[in-house]
Amino acid sequence: MLSFSHELKYIFEELTGVEKQKQIDILSNLIAIQSVNNHEDQVADYISSLFEPYKSQGVKIERVTYAPHRDSLVVTIGKGEKVLGLSGHEDVVDAGDRQAWNSDPFKATIKDGKLYGRGATDMKSGLAALIVAMIDMLESDSVPGKIKLFATVGEETGEYGAAQLTKEGYVDGISGMLIAEPGNEMSEVGFTSKGVIDYIITSIGKGAHSSQPEKGINAIDHLIDFANEVKPLMAQFNKVDPVLGKLTHVQSLFNGGEQINSVPAKAVIKGNIRTIPEYPNKVVFDALNNLVGKLNQKEGYELSIRYSFPEEAMPGDANSPFIKLIKKVHDQMYDEPLVANGQSGASDGSEFLHAKGDFSIALLGPGNGTAHQSNEYVDVAVYHKSVEFYKQFASAFFE
Template structure:
């Protein structure tokens, strides 16, 4: 495949406005690229109307299997007048290709798709199989990855590479988890001249607020790469008008967890605090979660981590760093699959993800393809020898 053809595939992907939806349009296009190759096994798993996950498997049915994953959704472009280049245009200026998702993460998705296509086109022998896992809904909760995991598509992988925009000079082997939670306080609204007749929802919500900070602050253990547990209350609202006792108040908080503190431990503590406060007269608090994700543990010396560093050094001519990430990714869901495997994150990207005039360096995008095309057969061959 020519470099221009590879660029055009990425442009086409960017021109599909898959903003938190419409991933089926992306899946349609990707599936069409594999249609000429009967040896590629293509599956689709629908999450919701217009939202299809895509799974493509190539190689031999015996031997180890390496997963390559990327998400098909993008965040909204926001105020399009802030863009110099059309967010869904895929415009090329010099070495830069612009558009929503150019960095996060349609360049990574295109690179792993082209890797499989070139293996098929060239008849590349593989000592196992490689599976593309293209997901929906990563930006809003990783529920495509969750669905694929529950359906068994990530079972018994030998390793997983997620093409998120780490930059090719970094291999991410561990990542923080996420817990987003909401607490709703229900009271009784009355005229503020007679507060004794009502129940102040804000007052009761503040009981939780004042207690949860010290509770989470007790978790003082830190991870040498990721740091400590983070807890931030970021949204609070309540009340109807100045002369009424509020009947409703709520807060939302974001937590970034580390492997030392599994999410279930945090759930138990939050729920225990809620139960304790609800024993007080008039207190009615309700706790809910939004798409929580576990922290991703990892070993910097794992064979896949070290091989990825070695190959990135060779292909890109730099000293690739082995690092952790403060953000969650689909790997948190895939690691629930059957089997024990290493998950890493490495892919092309720039520091413009989620910003106006998001772009990717064409040079780095093409290097990413070379990186994946070198990594996949090398990893499968090494794993096959270990398993022999």
């Protein structure tokens, strides 16, 4: 008798051309939908159409509207008290300069074993693999337990869909969450990640002719004071997370003034902070708010601060039972061991972690380092094999 790992390899290699083509077709159709920070409802329409034929098997499809043309989707298959959450986001970033692409970014193109297109890596290949795995389980009548697919809107710009699904209770009660974010060709699983704080400081001054600056209030000068003081303030957050490293801070955008011979009446600076679990976002908020308040005590200063969709850092444990199970299934299918690491970028996990219940979150999917780049691609063989991984992991999860 073949060993379990050899059986898996055999099953994967025996995939028929029809089965592989079905997997490619689903991914290609997703890439063709230009869900660039909008129009996710078309992705939801397509995913719904794939699961509609299985409603007689108890499949439940729920649409959750975030805004016009922006629908997240929750698809539930199987039964039982224990619930496995699977997740992928429906949106992609803009394709950028089309001249920098060797093919149409919204038409999947296969060359030399790679499938090119916007979202091929981040993360329509992961989303497609989850969908195919669930459909395969339905078709073979082998759904091992209750599985929920969360297809979300707005991940690239603020995890809007994940936040809404969490707030409205759709994620409550799950026993584990696997997000199919790119994991370096299925070789790295993320178990923790940094959070994000985007802040916007607006300085209001008073315009005047530059030949009579004493009659005005220079908004840029006051903003520069903030910029100079916020750097050492953020440097005080100097704890080092053993996996994620330090909190980082970048002043990324600065805009002010009207014309060269006028005292600027308004100026704006934007900054980006990547937080670690050692510093909850509220601690950073308090520090920034206090700095703004201190500066506003000076004569003529009028600074205000607002935050754009901040995300908490996602804590995790590389030795949790959930991560160990992922590694066990991975070892049975892949030659190289799975590396558990932290991720500097935020994901929907930063919102899902607020759901009710005690569960672990992991990030693992097909894809590579070409996310957000021209000529983004996914390795076709890696994509096909990820489908089998998700099926085997689901089975192991409920054993």
